[in-house]
Amino acid sequence: MTDVDTRSGTSGGSTSLDHVVIRFAGDSGDGMQLTGERFTSASAIFGNDLATFPDFPAEIRAPTGTVFGVSAFQVQIADHDITNPGDAPSVLIAMNPAALKSELHRLEPGGLVILNIDEFEQRLYDKAGYTADPLEDGTLDAFQVVKVPMTSLTKEGVKESGVKPRDAERSKNFFALGLISWMYTRPVDPTLDWIRERFGKNEMVMNANLMAFKAGHAYGETAELAGHRFTIKPAEQSAGVYTSINGNMAMAWGLIAAGQLAKLPTFLGSYPITPASDILHEMSKHKSFGVTTLQAEDEIAGIGSALGAAFGGSLAITTTSGPGVALKSETMSLAVSLELPLVIIDIQRGGPSTGLPTKTEAADLLMAMYGRHGEAPMPIIAAYSPSNCFDVAIEASRIALKYRTPVIVLSDGYLANGTEPWLLPDVAALPDISTQFATEPNHVNETTGEPEHWPYVRDPKTLARSWALPGTPGLMHRIGGIEKEDGSGNISYTPDNHGHMVETRAAKVAAVADDIPPAPVTGDVDDAELLILAWGSTWGAIVTAVDRQRAKGRKIAHCHLTHINPFPSNLGEVLRRYPRVMVPEMNSGHLAKMVRAEFLVDAKSVSKVKGVPFTAAELEDAIESMLEGAK
Amino acid sequence: MTDVQVPLTSRKDWQSDQEVRWCPGCGDYSILTAVQLLMPDLGVKRENTVFVSGIGCAARFPYYMNTYGMHTIHGRAPAIATGLAMARPDLDVWVVGGDGDLLSIGGNHLIHALRRNVNLTILLFNNQIYGLTKGQYSPTSEVGKVTKSTPMGSLDAPFNPIAIALGAGATFVARSHDMDRPHMQEMMRRAHAHKGAAFVEIFQNCNVFNDGQFESLTARANRDDMLIPLEHGKPVRFGKELEKGVVIGADGAARIVNVADVGEDAIVVHDEGRPEPGLAFMLAQLSQSVHQPTPVGIFRAVERTEYTTAAAGQLVAAEERSGRGDLAKLLHSQPTWTV
Numbered sequence: 001m002t003d004v005d006t007r008s009g010t011s012g013g014s015t016s017l018d019h020v021v022i023r024f025a026g027d028s029g030d031g032m033q034l035t036g037e038r039f040t041s042a043s044a045i046f047g048n049d050l051a052t053f054p055d056f057p058a059e060i061r062a063p064t065g066t067v068f069g070v071s072a073f074q075v076q077i078a079d080h081d082i083t084n085p086g087d088a089p090s091v092l093i094a095m096n097p098a099a100l101k102s103e104l105h106r107l108e109p110g111g112l113v114i115l116n117i118d119e120f121e122q123r124l125y126d127k128a129g130y131t132a133d134p135l136e137d138g139t140l141d142a143f144q145v146v147k148v149p150m151t152s153l154t155k156e157g158v159k160e161s162g163v164k165p166r167d168a169e170r171s172k173n174f175f176a177l178g179l180i181s182w183m184y185t186r187p188v189d190p191t192l193d194w195i196r197e198r199f200g201k202n203e204m205v206m207n208a209n210l211m212a213f214k215a216g217h218a219y220g221e222t223a224e225l226a227g228h229r230f231t232i233k234p235a236e237q238s239a240g241v242y243t244s245i246n247g248n249m250a251m252a253w254g255l256i257a258a259g260q261l262a263k264l265p266t267f268l269g270s271y272p273i274t275p276a277s278d279i280l281h282e283m284s285k286h287k288s289f290g291v292t293t294l295q296a297e298d299e300i301a302g303i304g305s306a307l308g309a310a311f312g313g314s315l316a317i318t319t320t321s322g323p324g325v326a327l328k329s330e331t332m333s334l335a336v337s338l339e340l341p342l343v344i345i346d347i348q349r350g351g352p353s354t355g356l357p358t359k360t361e362a363a364d365l366l367m368a369m370y371g372r373h374g375e376a377p378m379p380i381i382a383a384y385s386p387s388n389c390f391d392v393a394i395e396a397s398r399i400a401l402k403y404r405t406p407v408i409v410l411s412d413g414y415l416a417n418g419t420e421p422w423l424l425p426d427v428a429a430l431p432d433i434s435t436q437f438a439t440e441p442n443h444v445n446e447t448t449g450e451p452e453h454w455p456y457v458r459d460p461k462t463l464a465r466s467w468a469l470p471g472t473p474g475l476m477h478r479i480g481g482i483e484k485e486d487g488s489g490n491i492s493y494t495p496d497n498h499g500h501m502v503e504t505r506a507a508k509v510a511a512v513a514d515d516i517p518p519a520p521v522t523g524d525v526d527d528a529e530l531l532i533l534a535w536g537s538t539w540g541a542i543v544t545a546v547d548r549q550r551a552k553g554r555k556i557a558h559c560h561l562t563h564i565n566p567f568p569s570n571l572g573e574v575l576r577r578y579p580r581v582m583v584p585e586m587n588s589g590h591l592a593k594m595v596r597a598e599f600l601v602d603a604k605s606v607s608k609v610k611g612v613p614f615t616a617a618e619l620e621d622a623i624e625s626m627l628e629g630a631k
Numbered sequence: 632m633t634d635v636q637v638p639l640t641s642r643k644d645w646q647s648d649q650e651v652r653w654c655p656g657c658g659d660y661s662i663l664t665a666v667q668l669l670m671p672d673l674g675v676k677r678e679n680t681v682f683v684s685g686i687g688c689a690a691r692f693p694y695y696m697n698t699y700g701m702h703t704i705h706g707r708a709p710a711i712a713t714g715l716a717m718a719r720p721d722l723d724v725w726v727v728g729g730d731g732d733l734l735s736i737g738g739n740h741l742i743h744a745l746r747r748n749v750n751l752t753i754l755l756f757n758n759q760i761y762g763l764t765k766g767q768y769s770p771t772s773e774v775g776k777v778t779k780s781t782p783m784g785s786l787d788a789p790f791n792p793i794a795i796a797l798g799a800g801a802t803f804v805a806r807s808h809d810m811d812r813p814h815m816q817e818m819m820r821r822a823h824a825h826k827g828a829a830f831v832e833i834f835q836n837c838n839v840f841n842d843g844q845f846e847s848l849t850a851r852a853n854r855d856d857m858l859i860p861l862e863h864g865k866p867v868r869f870g871k872e873l874e875k876g877v878v879i880g881a882d883g884a885a886r887i888v889n890v891a892d893v894g895e896d897a898i899v900v901h902d903e904g905r906p907e908p909g910l911a912f913m914l915a916q917l918s919q920s921v922h923q924p925t926p927v928g929i930f931r932a933v934e935r936t937e938y939t940t941a942a943a944g945q946l947v948a949a950e951e952r953s954g955r956g957d958l959a960k961l962l963h964s965q966p967t968w969t970v
Contacts, residue, residue, distance in 0.1 A: 041966060044966075044968065045966055045968045046968075047968060047970065190966060234970075237970045238970065239970050240969070240970060241963070241967050241968070241969050242967060242968050242969070242970060243962070243963070243965045243966065243967045243968075244965065244966070245965070253961060253962065256956070256958070256961065257958055260956070260958050265718065267714060267717070267718050269714055286949075286956060286961065287945055287946045287948075287949035287950075288946070288949040288950045288952070288953050288954065288955060288956040289955075289956030289958075289961075290946060290956070291946075291956075292717055292718065292942060292943075292946065294713070294714065294717060294942075296710065296713075296743075297710070297739055297740065297743035298739060300707060300710065300740075301707070301710035301713070301739075301740055301743065304703075304707045304710030304711040304713075304714065304740070305710050305711065305713050305714030305717070306714055307703075307711055307714065308683070308701070308710070308711035308712055308713065308714030308715035308716075308717075308718070309714040309715060309717065309718035309719075310714075311681075311699075311701055311711075311715055312714075312715045312718035312719035312722070313718070313719070314718040316714070316718075330704055331704065331707065334703060334704050338701075424962045424963065424967070425962070427958045427959045427962065430958075445648065447648065448648070470678065470679070470681050470699040470715075470719060470722050471678055471679055471719070471721060471722065472678055473676070473678045474678070475678070476677055476678055476697055476698050476699050476700075477699065477700070478647065478649075478693050478694050478696075478699070478700035478701070478702065479700070479701060479702070480693070480694070480700075480701065480702025480703065481686075481702065481703060481704055482702065490649065491649075491694065
């Protein structure tokens with residue numbers, strides 16, 4: 001263990017790094033998520049590329065000092081393009097012994113541990129389950145350690161704000177933020193501005209937090225943490241205006257944008273569920289876009305109300321996670337049968353059942369694909385990065401409206417809460433996804449001779465049915481979940497009609513393949529010895545792993561699917577182009593099963609179902625063992 | 632509200648071209664006729680009218696109306712109709728369902744539509760049996776009901792639909808029966824005019840699986856003695872000579888008495904507009920079975936904020952506060968930086 005807490009040394013000097021991975025960890029009530037977010041935001045404004053990984057328990061406030069109550073936030077900042085929050089952190093901020101116990105194993109050898117030494121006492125060792133003093137027993141031998149009495153320095157530093165000593169302690173996360181901001185030469189103004197805005201209503205708390213932040217910053221300066229000041233230059237990024245965005249915010253904005261691009265009122269029916277609720281929160285703030293939100297009585301009413309709104313002509317959306325999708329499945333089948341547009345957003349989490357509500361997983365793909373009664377196919381689209389959720393929301397809405405079909409969007413907890421810089425799109429360049437409603441009768445009644453509207457008359461190319469909105473004179477019609485005659489929509493139980501309708505609904509979804517881009521292949525497109533086929537949030541780790549392996553001379557191609565049902569029409573050809581296909585997924589091999597069944601290719605599944613994302617190193621190992629095993 | 636633009640229509644205009652597929656003799660026919668005959672009088676347009684239903688015999692109703700219609704899934708009609716009514720406050724949305732549909736699988740959606748006071752006209756066809764699944768007991772069947780699924784008699788105490796609606800905070804609650812078209816139509820007319828969720832329970836005979844269930848109440852010869860008409864502002868009295876009435880005892884319970892025994896002044900005067908639902912609830916509890924005198928009419932009709940109007944109002948308020956949503960502004964609403 002190298003003690004460096006107050007060692008003298010050169011002041012003001014700093015070492016330049018090309019990247020750093022920092023992990024903040026503390027009690028659930030310590031404000032570590034907020035600390036991480038503010039550090040991220042300042043770094044984003046500074047111009048670094050970055051990616052974050054909030055990692056917190058489901059309990060709101062688990063008993064203090066316990067390992068299961070530890071809340072962590074990992075961020076990678078870099079002077080170059082990065083795609084994930086990093087494998088092993090090089091810096092760990094541990095606000096108490098439980099945080100050290102829970103998180104130390106992640107730290108890279110020789111990494112820096114910053115401890116809030118005030119909390120390192122026997123009572124908290126007991127709570128954390130330490131049987132010996134970790135400061136003395138060799139636990140920290142392989143690391144550099146900085147001990148900072150954060151709690152007492154915070155109390156001292158905020159005295160003048162007038163807050164009570166017990167409340168003063170609550171500002172210690174801002175002390176930590178100030179210290180880390182000094183160490184990594186972050187701009188301070190964005191954080192100070194944010195504190196003023198966020199806590200402006202309570203001047204005493206605002207001042208305490210400002211003072212704590214400044215005290216932390218000053219501590220770095222005066223304690224002369226020599227050798228512990230670093231700079232990370234801004235990354236070279238494409239020119240434009242950026243903002244920092246997480247997946248749920250991007251999804252909400254994408255859905256709002258979709259309503260605008262479709263020129264339709266937008267309706268969200270939803271029921272609170274982790275990790276999807278933030279989409280409901282965000283959309284409910286933006287009613288001035290013609291967005292109606294309903295927090296329904298349950299998941300079923302969430303999708304039911306949305307389907308009702310779809311019948312009325314809204315861009316209709318429901319948002320949920322896996323358990324909610326299970327409850328919605330009957331209504332999803334109804335939407336397939338009614339052939340109404342509906343966007344179902346599944347922010348996947350660890351399952352089955354309650355599973356791991358705050359942890360990530362991607363094991364709902366086969367449910368999205370097959371988890372309904374009867375033959376009920378539906379397009380599936382998956383986001384691959386936080387900002388990509390914006391594009392995916394618009395694409396799902398486009399397909400839903402154009403083809404009159406429910407569309408399921410897969411994101412996950414990792415994308416939902418992960419943050420990255422986002423080059424803001426030019427609003428004028430976003431696609432027009434408006435649709436046509438029927439305004440005139442499309443049939444003449446054989447018996448009465450009266451013009452009427454047949455709801456299941458189809459566009460010959462897309463097979464989309466005619467959509468007439470209530471309120472349109474002369475186009476009154478009834479739709480329902482009973483099998484209906486194609487064209488008229490009248491109830492029909494005849495065998496041939498049912499066969500025809502099953503095939504038609506499937507053909508309609510299949511037709512989407514003609515309307516989407518080909519499967520994108522990157523890397524060694526022409527001569528790869530291995531193709532990595534994937535979908536969803538594995539993208540960031542795969543890109544990093546592939547880059548590193550290619551730098552070592554291996555020939556690898558990467559195909560990352562956004563459209564999973566239907567597959568892009570060139571996918572079979574892509575899969576057969578390469579001698580080996582590997583499919584890494586945060587499930588037990590869903591996409592691998594699908595492509596094996598569809599294309600009869602020997603795709604090898606690489607599976608991780610632990611509630612945490614793949615690291616790039618794990619994927620490199622998988623690549624190496626596959627290629628070496630093949631020799 | 633009568634719209635002067637509404638062209639005159641007749642029953643025929645409200646009938647769809649679909650063949651009605653209920654069992655001959657089913658009480659649903661008389662309800663359908665009552666609705667189709669009533670619609671031309673309501674001053675509404677067919678294209679602005681939507682019938683939404685779940686699953687069950689009653690739920691086939693929308694197919695027979697020449698309006699917009701959605702025949703959905705079991706129990707979910709109130710939820711689906713809530714979304715439609717919120718998205719389109721300009722429409723007249725009706726919900727039709729049976730006792731299994733709205734009180735068993737869909738009980739949750741029903742109570743939430745009622746407590747939110749969504750502008751829906753909800754018709755509950757209560758036949759106290761499952762018809763479409765061929766004769767199992769329902770949540771309104773009497774204890775001891777012998778059916779295919781309860782060969783030794785059912786054990787479940789039945790729901791009282793009126794009490795459920797009142798308990799859920801419904802602002803309009805009424806009951807009628809399928810043997811009295813004018814009464815049904817009056818209840819429907821009032822329910823339709825009500826701003827908010829209007830709940831109408833209609834006793835309906837299932838002549839295949841529960842024939843004669845309401846005979847003791849609704850047969851012409853029994854009505855005077857067994858149906859207690861609730862009329863706003865009038866004493867609650869019934870019987871051929873109005874010789875019977877309802878009093879609220881010192882213990883707070885409603886009971887039936889001979890008017891001659893207690894005097895006319897002792898009879899409770901019905902007030903459908905009472906802000907608290909106590910009287911309505913006591914009247915709802917007066918009868919525990921179809922063999923006891925049972926109130927029909929409007930139990931409760933009060934004003935409360937209507938949900939779809941309030942929800943639409945928030946959109947207007949948001950726009951007034953911050954202007955019409957501007958996408959570019961939204962995307963730049965968090966801290967940004969320029970490269």
